[in-house]
Amino acid sequence: MEPVDSRRAPDRLRTQASWLINQVALPANRLVGEGLAAAGLRRHHYALLATLDEVGPASQADLSRRTSIDRSDMVATVNELVELGYVERAPDPTDRRRNVVSLTAAGRRRLRQLDDLLAEVQSQLLEPLSPSERTQLTGLLTRLADHHAPAQANPPPRP
Amino acid sequence: MEPVDSRRAPDRLRTQASWLINQVALPANRLVGEGLAAAGLRRHHYALLATLDEVGPASQADLSRRTSIDRSDMVATVNELVELGYVERAPDPTDRRRNVVSLTAAGRRRLRQLDDLLAEVQSQLLEPLSPSERTQLTGLLTRLADHHAPAQANPPPRP
DNA sequence: GTGCCAACGTTGGCCAGACCAACGACATTC
DNA sequence: GAATGTCGTTGGTCTGGCCAACGTTGGCAC
DSSP states (O other), rough: OOOOOTTTHHHHHHHHHHHHHHHHHHHHHHHHHHHHHTTOOHHHHHHHHHHHHOOOOOOHHHHHHHOOHHHHHHHHHHHHHHTTTEEEEOTTTTTOOOOEEEEEEHHHHHHHHHHHHHHHHHHHTTSSSOOHHHHHHHHHHHHHHHHHOOOOOOOOOOO | OOOOOOTTOOOHHOOOOOHHHHHOOOOOOOHHHHHHHTTOOOHHHHHHHHHHHHOOOOOOHHHHHTTTTOOHHHHHHHHHHHHHSSSSEEEEETTTEEEEEEHHHHHHHHHHHHHHHHHHHHHTTTTTSSSSHHHHHHHHHHHHHHHEEEEOOOOOOOO
């Protein structure tokens, strides 16, 4: 006699990709959130720091597009990171509509720590998968993410 | 010369499983949400209907565990579905703490339509993947979901 | 040059969903 | 019969995604 797990979700849900993804996204976000909370930060903060480190100083709108954080939410995120001294905001002299946001030394230091922290989280998240399975998974997810990415309008490369 | 997509997320993020999952969960939820919205419903409603159809009449707490919808949110969900005539709520004669929730004929009919609708959504979501890749993906996700499932306390095999 | 449209930062707001604490009513266990 | 635990319910918090609108500024067509 099979023990019926009274917590088991019905197959109707268990086999639906959208449901599965959600069920995995939940612990993923929780783990990341808890990890960052230990550092007093949230996901947006890390996304912003990481992006700045990789693309260099940029305008808020640019950062919004890259992180897919809404422009309006970006304002608060930058505010908070400025407050913490991890980031600087200065008016762009070449285009007075823009702010240029850049990493401070403290921000860069902080980021290194967060990277380690998040690497740890990833391995918790993917624990049951073998290395090659992890690669498979991220490969598939990347293709899906790209496919559903916001309409890519490519503006002329900055001179 | 590679055109630099000013919308492209930095590799720091793009290679992190937690971020990828989120980026896919977003369109997934949006697609499902939009589909169900066309029927005047939300995700919780479908989850509940599908679960009822599969496990039969059940208490709200039971349904909560299976759908991983919080008990308190379950109240509202059941209310709304009762209102729509898709579900019935009756006190459990054998345990007066409980309500027994069950599908109505209308609910079952509605569910069939939603199933079709959601099948369509799944294929939109997974569009770029071949059939075997889809199986791979759901396999991997299922393992992750199970692994991170809420502490599986299975009614202990009575000692 | 002037006029028009687009992009920028910012404010203020909405909504879905995940959660948590507490309550009275009831069941189960010892 | 007292303690412990479950159930439905209320009421609330928090995060994250998103949208509309505004004044400011830049770029472009004419």
